[in-house]
Amino acid sequence: MSVALAIAVGGLFAVGTFLLLQRDLIRVVLGVAVVSQATFVYLIAMGGIDEGARDLVPVLDTHGGGVPEIADPVVQALVLTAIVISFGTTALALVLSYRAYEENETMDVTEWAR
């Protein structure tokens, strides 16, 4: 499981970084989002994930049953907070990129005003 997560994190980071380095505005914004997602997966992995049942993830184990014992709630809280923050930042980035596109009249970030 850890190996799969490591590959996922690595892949997401590679894709995100690749997109960040593009000239096209929308790809850069997408890159921002993908890099953030990579860190979330990484954070969850840092909580220590063992192969196993659904009750490792509290979100999947809700009504009735007791609170699962194994999953680390701290990383889940961290990721939730980080998702909210990155959600706000991405929304801002989208609006900002639209404004910047209007002002600079090009989607190519390298041609923007300095």
Place this chain on the structure above:
Amino acid sequence: MSLLVIAPLLVAVTTAVLTLALGRRPGIQRATSVVGVLGYVGTVSAAVWTLVLGPAAPGAAVYQVGGWPAPFGITLVLDGLSAFMLTIAAGVGIASILFSIRYVTPENQRVYYHPLFHMLLVGVTGAFLTGDLFNLFVWFEVMLIASYVFVAFYGTDRATAASFRYLVMNVFGSALMLIAVGGLYATTGTLNMADMARRLAAPDAYGIDPAPVVGLSALLLAVFALKAGLVPFQFWVPGAYTAAPTPITAMFAGVTKKVGMYAIVRLYFTVFAAAAVPVDLFGMTAASPLAFLAPVLGAMGAASIVVGGFGAVGQDRLEGVFAYSSVGQVGFIAVPVAIAAAADPAGTLRGAAVAAALVFALHHALAKGLLFLSVGAIEDATDTDRLRELGGLADRSPVLSGAVFVGLLSLMGLPPLAGFFGKLLAFDAAVRGLASDPGVAPALALVALLLGAVLTILYATRVWIVGFWGRETPAVEAASVDSGQVAVLVALAAAVVLVGVGFDPVYRFAETAATAALDGEAYVEVVGLEGGDGA
């Protein structure tokens, strides 16, 4: 546990919400905003006096948010270092908001300026107060989101482009910080800084393997250097600083940048210093991650001084000169910190060097705040800040020019201004560093400081001679300086002089702060961890 610790934060949040609610009544909104900052200054000084500096003060205090005990909940800690930084934030904040009222046009102030200003203040305050690593990340984000909007505030092509670049870079920085935070959590099993310091000091007792801390702390250093605008990460500084409204630029240079330096000092000296992590890299062998902070941060600081100095000399806009100068001046803060990292933990040099960095940070916040605000005043009066279109300002407005003169002199480091002591202490630390360890690296640090001082004199005199002496240009002749703006500038100039003349209490405050920064054990004790022994 004292309510005063959290009071500045609450005042700032409340003011942010109130100003947002009062968006339809601009007059009341502005009044609320000013009252809010005054309240902020009041609570900060009350907290600093009763908790840190006063005769009966305990020296540090802690606040457990929500009543959760230390390693589990979010802890806010006010110790000497936080108190010093909060004082800087309060000082620059009040000047900046008073200047904004007179400077930013009422239409621009109307809806979001004041709420955002207070959110910036909230982020900064939280970052200075928090005793929790992840919480530090959250406050960084609060601060940054407000900054993005401010950089894009005027909505021109340059401003939006600068803001977008600033945003993309900082999002990447935040991703790196999250990685470091997550890694540290996985390594030490805690996010509370005090708990982390305690566990790292005795890894065996807690059954943790602290080896990854070296790499993770390097990641954190990169992130904080990005926020502080140190050299390999300095390229966002000029664009963002020139795009933002000048009162906000004063906040950026005076306070936001210092958050990065504060985080470096706090994490390395308070948390990682005691870490029993053997480092064996690139031929260096040392007992804690501090050992490699010294050469890396020293090189970054020295490079910042040189790049910032040369960059400032070559600029043709006042705002550009001071933006590059900011890069250089942060180097002057970083180099003493590096010297402190290299110094013997038992000696007095380490404390003296950190105090030097703090005094320089205070000087830079005041002087650079003054200079950026005066750029705003000049721009407002003459509609330009291009050096070649300025000239003869000294005749046109002697009071404004006098304030700028004080700022420039302080930047150069002339006695008895604040900058003199900043530079004096930085050089003192560098010389003592060289004396205690005669080698190439400390000598290079000293050379960089000297070169930086020369370059500062060069660009400061250039600004003065080109912009203020000589015949009045058409732009200057048509200028009418706003007296309200000048009053703020004069007050700041007076503060610069006062800090220099009455330097003794300031230095004692800085020393208290440095001691607090270095004493990890006292920090752990103040936080008062409950339970959590053994992983």
Place this chain on the structure above:
Amino acid sequence: MQTTTRVTVPIVLVVAISLFLQGHNLPGGGFIGGVLTAAAFVLIYVAYDLDYLESGVLGREIEPGTSVFEHRTVTAYRRTLLAGLVIVLGSGVAGILVGDPFLTQGYVHLEGIPVYHEVELASALLFDLGVYLVVVGSLLTIVSVVSGE
């Protein structure tokens, strides 16, 4: 599209509210509930248009020629955001007034209430309500202003 919207929006809203209410002990809460509510509204926007809520649902006349910032629904969203912020702050500060630290939460059990018999009322719910309002208000403001451009 419009038919689907008519069916799904009530379901989404009910799920959002249930997620919001179970928030303090089980997964869910103000943020996720708020996002779902906002998503339901966005669905209406996509299927109909920006003015539908005002003219179609509330039966009011659209004032022509005003910019999107003065649009009545947008003002309402901004008020929602503000109310949420005030509630969040108030629920935090309320603890201080009775001598507890900032953000301290407590709860009471109410018994003998019809249908439910026993209800646990947590002050965290108030905080969550604030978060919910902030999320709904800010998201819908963003969506309507951006789509109005």
